[in-house]
Amino acid sequence: MKKIKIALLGLGNVGRGVWKIINENGEEIRKRSGYDVEIAKILVRDKNKARGVDIPESLLTTNYEEIIQNDEIKIIVELMGGVNPAKEYMLEAMKQKKHVVTANKMVLATEGDELFEAADRFGVMFYYEASVAGGIPIIQGVNESLAANKIEQLYGIVNGTTNYILSKMELENLDFETALKEAQEKGYAEADPTSDVEGYDAAYKLGILSSLAFGAKVNFDQVYREGITKINSTDINFARELGFVIKLLAIAKDEGNELELRVHPTLIPKTHPLANVHDSFNAIFVKGNAVGELMLYGRGAGDLPTGSAVVGDILSVLRNEGNLENYSAVKNNLWKRDIKPISKINRRYYLRITVTDRPGVLGEITTIFGKHNVSMKSIIQRGREKDNATLVIVTHHTNEGDLMNALEQIKELQALESVDNLLRIESFNS
Amino acid sequence: MKKIKIALLGLGNVGRGVWKIINENGEEIRKRSGYDVEIAKILVRDKNKARGVDIPESLLTTNYEEIIQNDEIKIIVELMGGVNPAKEYMLEAMKQKKHVVTANKMVLATEGDELFEAADRFGVMFYYEASVAGGIPIIQGVNESLAANKIEQLYGIVNGTTNYILSKMELENLDFETALKEAQEKGYAEADPTSDVEGYDAAYKLGILSSLAFGAKVNFDQVYREGITKINSTDINFARELGFVIKLLAIAKDEGNELELRVHPTLIPKTHPLANVHDSFNAIFVKGNAVGELMLYGRGAGDLPTGSAVVGDILSVLRNEGNLENYSAVKNNLWKRDIKPISKINRRYYLRITVTDRPGVLGEITTIFGKHNVSMKSIIQRGREKDNATLVIVTHHTNEGDLMNALEQIKELQALESVDNLLRIESFNS
Numbered sequence: 001m002k003k004i005k006i007a008l009l010g011l012g013n014v015g016r017g018v019w020k021i022i023n024e025n026g027e028e029i030r031k032r033s034g035y036d037v038e039i040a041k042i043l044v045r046d047k048n049k050a051r052g053v054d055i056p057e058s059l060l061t062t063n064y065e066e067i068i069q070n071d072e073i074k075i076i077v078e079l080m081g082g083v084n085p086a087k088e089y090m091l092e093a094m095k096q097k098k099h100v101v102t103a104n105k106m107v108l109a110t111e112g113d114e115l116f117e118a119a120d121r122f123g124v125m126f127y128y129e130a131s132v133a134g135g136i137p138i139i140q141g142v143n144e145s146l147a148a149n150k151i152e153q154l155y156g157i158v159n160g161t162t163n164y165i166l167s168k169m170e171l172e173n174l175d176f177e178t179a180l181k182e183a184q185e186k187g188y189a190e191a192d193p194t195s196d197v198e199g200y201d202a203a204y205k206l207g208i209l210s211s212l213a214f215g216a217k218v219n220f221d222q223v224y225r226e227g228i229t230k231i232n233s234t235d236i237n238f239a240r241e242l243g244f245v246i247k248l249l250a251i252a253k254d255e256g257n258e259l260e261l262r263v264h265p266t267l268i269p270k271t272h273p274l275a276n277v278h279d280s281f282n283a284i285f286v287k288g289n290a291v292g293e294l295m296l297y298g299r300g301a302g303d304l305p306t307g308s309a310v311v312g313d314i315l316s317v318l319r320n321e322g323n324l325e326n327y328s329a330v331k332n333n334l335w336k337r338d339i340k341p342i343s344k345i346n347r348r349y350y351l352r353i354t355v356t357d358r359p360g361v362l363g364e365i366t367t368i369f370g371k372h373n374v375s376m377k378s379i380i381q382r383g384r385e386k387d388n389a390t391l392v393i394v395t396h397h398t399n400e401g402d403l404m405n406a407l408e409q410i411k412e413l414q415a416l417e418s419v420d421n422l423l424r425i426e427s428f429n430s
Numbered sequence: 431m432k433k434i435k436i437a438l439l440g441l442g443n444v445g446r447g448v449w450k451i452i453n454e455n456g457e458e459i460r461k462r463s464g465y466d467v468e469i470a471k472i473l474v475r476d477k478n479k480a481r482g483v484d485i486p487e488s489l490l491t492t493n494y495e496e497i498i499q500n501d502e503i504k505i506i507v508e509l510m511g512g513v514n515p516a517k518e519y520m521l522e523a524m525k526q527k528k529h530v531v532t533a534n535k536m537v538l539a540t541e542g543d544e545l546f547e548a549a550d551r552f553g554v555m556f557y558y559e560a561s562v563a564g565g566i567p568i569i570q571g572v573n574e575s576l577a578a579n580k581i582e583q584l585y586g587i588v589n590g591t592t593n594y595i596l597s598k599m600e601l602e603n604l605d606f607e608t609a610l611k612e613a614q615e616k617g618y619a620e621a622d623p624t625s626d627v628e629g630y631d632a633a634y635k636l637g638i639l640s641s642l643a644f645g646a647k648v649n650f651d652q653v654y655r656e657g658i659t660k661i662n663s664t665d666i667n668f669a670r671e672l673g674f675v676i677k678l679l680a681i682a683k684d685e686g687n688e689l690e691l692r693v694h695p696t697l698i699p700k701t702h703p704l705a706n707v708h709d710s711f712n713a714i715f716v717k718g719n720a721v722g723e724l725m726l727y728g729r730g731a732g733d734l735p736t737g738s739a740v741v742g743d744i745l746s747v748l749r750n751e752g753n754l755e756n757y758s759a760v761k762n763n764l765w766k767r768d769i770k771p772i773s774k775i776n777r778r779y780y781l782r783i784t785v786t787d788r789p790g791v792l793g794e795i796t797t798i799f800g801k802h803n804v805s806m807k808s809i810i811q812r813g814r815e816k817d818n819a820t821l822v823i824v825t826h827h828t829n830e831g832d833l834m835n836a837l838e839q840i841k842e843l844q845a846l847e848s849v850d851n852l853l854r855i856e857s858f859n860s
Binding site: 017029032135136141145146148215273276281288289291293294295297298307308309312315318319325326327331 | 447451452454455458459461462463464559565566567570571574575576577578579580645703706707711718719720721722723724725726727728729732734735737738739741742744745746748749750751752753755756757761764765
């Protein structure tokens with residue numbers, strides 16, 4: 001039996017999951033990989049903190065030098081999160097010819113290039129399956145299984161917190177605040193939920209996935225981003241009436257020279273497989289020019305699901321040891337791609353506005369739409385309060401810039417009380 | 431750019447798909463793999479047959495010796511189907527130190543051991559992603575991504591033909607014969623549909639998947655098998671009323687020393703992700719002790735989806751070239767497992783019978799069930815014709831042997847007109 005020593009950086013939720021898997025599934029790992037994987041050192045901030053797992057104190061260290069100078073340790077598993085010092089530690093490990101496995105989406109989405117280049121320069125492997133969608137093997141899926149495909153489109157529910165909140169709003173008619181509070185009580189949302197509910201987390205992951213899918217360098221800040229705080233029960237109910245479900249989707253499309261990259265709440269047909277992804281589950285729906293439609297569904301977070309991906313990566317390193325020449329690193333500089341500005345996309349839209357309920361208003365609105373080439377598919381008029389009426393308009397495919405121009409003019413109408421919401425619709429046909 | 435020459439055995443549907451992908455996605459393949467993949471020879475039965483793809487005649491040959499004796503050809507891609515001569519051709523290729531990629535479920539499920547041993551003995555790689563569920567990367571998923579898991583349960587919709595038929599029966603209220611005819615007209619079902627509708631095809635695939643998932647040698651004939659010909663609209667409608675959908679599931683469970691392996695029509699809750707897999711789509715739902723619940727969904731057949739998996743395998747060979755020591759071959763002899771007889775399984779059941787509608791019948795039936803420890807969860811009485819009534823009984827968890835004994839006694843009741851159907855229910859909890 002061959003032996004391999006590894007070190008963990010960080011012993012939070014995922015670190016404890018990795019510890020459990022390596023210890024509890026040791027027999028599977030030994031028989032399947034031919035290796036005995038030993039966690040030789042664990043970097044922590046405080047050696048005395050209670051952690052609820054039985055780990056010998058001698059393995060813990062607060063000194064990274066102890067790990068980096070240990071030649072017996074061949075793989076560094078970075079589970080600290082955040083950009084610094086995670087990035088410096090990984091660069092240092094690569095310099096010492098240690099392979100690196102990470103679950104850190106933030107550092108990949110913001111400083112990934114530097115890490116990929118360092119891995120290449122120092123001739124080490126760099127795996128990061130756990131950085132996107134927890135236990136779902138989407139990185140290996142796109143990078144290896146679908147390597148013969150042109151990836152045309154990719155739609156992900158990659159943030160469990162917002163999917164939990166939207167599911168609760170959809171299935172139990174909770175309002176946003178109540179659903180968020182429940183998510184926080186269950187440990188799905190953090191005390192400061194900004195990164196999740198404003199779509200930053202999903203945008204990080206979309207940056208990583210689309211770099212891989214399109215072989216192009218995609219930076220996090222090129223991803224158009226809207227969160228779910230503007231979604232309320234009224235929209236969920238109108239969407240249902242129109243045959244849709246609202247999901248926070250991370251969307252990437254290859255439009256030839258340009259890529260569309262955006263994260264926003266989206267109306268999707270309730271019959272689509274993504275519409276049935278509930279609670280904190282994640283799913284990624286991919287269209288490839290050979291494989292057709294493919295969806296991977298599973299747990300996007302949690303100690304053991306994320307740990308499963310981390311240990312899977314460790315086994316990938318072992319499998320490719322001695323095969324660096326052909327090792328399938330990320331290849332994100334194969335093609336040069338521009339990003340399409342959001343004003344240039346062409347979609348269907350859901351618009352909810354409140355107007356004074358008097359004759360002729362609808363005519364004024366349709367005239368403005370007509371002038372801007374916006375064609376309406378359906379209108380619901382509802383929910384009169386005092387003298388006001390709610391209008392929900394669904395458009396045909398429309399250029400977003402045209403729609404925004406029309407909306408500017410509608411805002412100037414005397415009868416307009418408020419523009420309540422504007423959401424994109426995805427029908428998965430183009 | 432490195433160059434690699436390969437040969438295809440067979441130029442049917444999948445063969446043409448592989449040809450198209452390698453030619454149309456050549457740039458992706460070259461950039462991602464670093465290899466220029468050239469199809470150097472194609473074995474066909476008849477060089478003059480029209481095939482609807484533009485392939486130089488010089489590549490076609492009817493003589494396998496021409497391929498096997500060509501030292502420049504490094505990978506043999508077997509797409510002939512059937513056991514003979516596919517097996518002999520693959521063994522011969524391995525003997526000549528050529529790597530082998532196959533899409534052939536039948537030869538793997540029935541003669542796989544011999545092929546795996548030969549690949550091992552001759553030191554070549556052997557990949558077969560396309561043999562199960564077409565373009566869905568379930569083989570690599572189980573074998574690599576989930577390698578750190580104990581796989582506990584696996585449920586597959588792995589036969590597109592029967593899923594198409596059942597979907598049509600479910601969603602359009604067609605009867606079995608009409609739905610089958612439609613599947614045949616669409617090219618989803620063959621003129622002789624036995625292999626699909628009787629569950630043989632699904633049983634082949636379950637044998638392959640469970641060998642991999644449980645690291646145990648599983649032969650096709652150890653899989654308990656029932657087809658869908660006994661399903662009719664009456665059962666579909668009763669199932670719907672009870673909150674279920676009927677799917678042909680391939681089920682494998684690790685019950686400690688014993689494995690449960692079975693293919694049969696199954697009632698599943700309509701809220702389960704597998705219940706929303708419609709038409710000819712496939713999906714595989716896996717429970718691992720680390721990753722939790724995972725589902726992979728996509729096209730289980732067709733020239734390009736299956737070709738996507740085949741070309742993915744070719745790229746896996748290229749990635750692992752020079753790394754045979756660590757190459758992740760199937761490891762199906764790691765653990766010794768017995769198969770649980772179907773009479774020993776413990777499930778919930780759906781039973782539909784017709785009885786003479788007179789007082790006391792239900793009492794007689796419940797008495798017999800009670801004597802055999804079968805506990806009923808619900809009963810529907812319906813559909814009186816002349817003096818007869820239909821009874822639909824849903825049981826609590828019950829030993830199948832006990833239920834069969836009870837049924838034998840029920841068959842002897844004077845009031846029993848017919849036992850119309852008996853189906854297993856899966857609730858995915860245990």
